[in-house]
């Protein structure tokens with residue numbers, strides 16, 4: 001796992017809000033659901049809606065376009081959707097929020 005700083009402490013979104021960030025060449029959404037911070041992909045797999053306009057309900061992220069729901073803990077879509085979103089590990093450190101990315105087998109070999 002490689003960790004990249006996503007936000008300084010002062011930039012962390014307030015409770016109930018979503019912020020778009022670019023980390024390690026990827027656009028992500030940082031979601032603050034009742035002080036639980038989650039990093040997800042920024043676009044909905046259904047039809048590309050941007051999650052920055054979405055909201056949280058009962059531990060799920062709701063897409064603003066057609067209101068599909070995704071678990072903020074597993075990324076799994078609600079029953080019947082048959083889809084999922086990527087959830088990235090987060091680590092709140094002294095100087096801000098970090099997001100973890102799995103290392104590919106080739107980057108481990110070739111650095």
Ligand code: FES
Nearest residue numbers: 044047049063066
């Ligand atoms: S684009 Fe997200 S639910 Fe349709």
